Amino acid sequence: xxxxxxxxxxxxxxxxxxxxxxxxxxxxxxxxxxxxxxxxxxxxxxxxxxxxxxxxxxxxxxxxxxxxxxxxxxxxxxxxxxxxxxxxxxxxxxxxxxxxxxxxxxxxxxxxxxxxxxxxxxxxxxxxxxxxxxxxxxxxxxxxxxx
Amino acid sequence: xxxxxxxxxxxxxxxxxxxxxxxxxxxxxxxxxxxxxxxxxxxxxxxxxxxxxxxxxxxxxxxxxxxxxxxxxxxxxxxxxxxxxxxxxxxxxxxxxxxxxxxxxxxxxxxxxxxxxxxxxxxxxxxxxxxxxxxxxxxxxxxxxxxxxxxxxxxxxxxxxxxxxxxxxxxxxxxxxxxxxxxxxxxxxxxxxxxxxxxxxxxxxxxxxxx
Numbered sequence: 001x002x003x004x005x006x007x008x009x010x011x012x013x014x015x016x017x018x019x020x021x022x023x024x025x026x027x028x029x030x031x032x033x034x035x036x037x038x039x040x041x042x043x044x045x046x047x048x049x050x051x052x053x054x055x056x057x058x059x060x061x062x063x064x065x066x067x068x069x070x071x072x073x074x075x076x077x078x079x080x081x082x083x084x085x086x087x088x089x090x091x092x093x094x095x096x097x098x099x100x101x102x103x104x105x106x107x108x109x110x111x112x113x114x115x116x117x118x119x120x121x122x123x124x125x126x127x128x129x130x131x132x133x134x135x136x137x138x139x140x141x142x143x144x145x146x147x
Numbered sequence: 148x149x150x151x152x153x154x155x156x157x158x159x160x161x162x163x164x165x166x167x168x169x170x171x172x173x174x175x176x177x178x179x180x181x182x183x184x185x186x187x188x189x190x191x192x193x194x195x196x197x198x199x200x201x202x203x204x205x206x207x208x209x210x211x212x213x214x215x216x217x218x219x220x221x222x223x224x225x226x227x228x229x230x231x232x233x234x235x236x237x238x239x240x241x242x243x244x245x246x247x248x249x250x251x252x253x254x255x256x257x258x259x260x261x262x263x264x265x266x267x268x269x270x271x272x273x274x275x276x277x278x279x280x281x282x283x284x285x286x287x288x289x290x291x292x293x294x295x296x297x298x299x300x301x302x303x304x305x306x307x308x309x310x311x312x313x314x315x316x317x318x319x320x321x322x323x324x325x326x327x328x329x330x331x332x333x334x335x336x337x338x339x340x341x342x343x344x345x346x347x348x349x350x351x352x353x354x355x356x357x358x
Contacts, residue, residue, distance in 0.1 A: 047306035
């Protein structure tokens with residue numbers, strides 16, 4: 001009886017695994033045949049712009065701020081304005097954007113008429129999406145006692 | 148362990164080790180064929196521990212005539228391929244590093260050196276010891292190994308990451324290998340481990356069924 005149950009369980013799991021792998025293959029076929037993907041990226045965001053926007057992102061997530069900023073959205077907005085060239089980046093451009101977001105305006109509305117916002121958002125997401133987020137890290141005892 | 152939200156990518160040069168660099172992306176190179184430099188060279192001392200900038204899976208590890216002893220790591224979302232080249236002669240990689248394994252951001256993966264520019268393995272043909280660090284973007288798998296590869300200028304990214312460096316210590320006095328001082332964990336890494344466990348369980352069921 002137990003052997004029969006195990007065999008049935010194995011068959012069910014095998015079928016599930018088969019369809020899981022089969023779906024993966026279908027998805028990969030779709031990906032390779034779909035040619036609507038980004039072909040080129042010039043990443044010209046300066047360290048200063050990354051530092052300022054990442055600070056806003058991190059501090060807004062670690063506080064009770066009403067508006068949580070996403071540094072990739074902020075950078076993509078600035079890039080859509082300056083054509084991806086941050087050589088002449090001014091902090092005031094970022095301050096103006098933050099003021100709009102703080103007043104309740106939504107990023108989707110602010111960027112609705114920006115032709116290249118989606119491109120920059122996708123390109124910068126590819127570059128930076130693994131840089132900021134939740135993590136756990138070991139700390140010295142003296143560090144934990146401070147909390 | 149404490150939970151945090153913040154910068155979780157690390158500079159590839161371990162904490163307390165000096166380096167210098169300038170924006171050399173696009174400079175001309177002539178070894179093998181005329182081409183341009185698709186990364187950023189971080190000049191430092193031979194043996195400087197090199198750490199993974201981001202967590203991911205080691206896709207390539209071994210000798211390449213251009214990169215010498217090198218490691219290529221793909222991010223979990225598949226969009227980024229990190230390339231670390233010219234690692235140390237004789238002892239290029241950190242203890243236990245293998246192709247196919249998963250590494251965490253900040254893990255020691257190898258040691259700075261000057262190997263490369265040779266079809267013969269384990270040869271120091273680079274003039275100045277340095278880490279060649281590069282990042283390739285992949286929006287479609289057809290871009291992985293093709294004339295349409297997208298390599299970006301990482302100079303500003305290196306500047307940005309100088310604020311987050313992984314501290315290391317000599318964890319094996321016999322092999323003189325180094326390890327990270329502070330352990331680290333992130334969401335994607337845990338999920339990856341769970342996926343691997345499920346795959347192993349499936350495999351065991353298949354084997355059992357075949358028997």
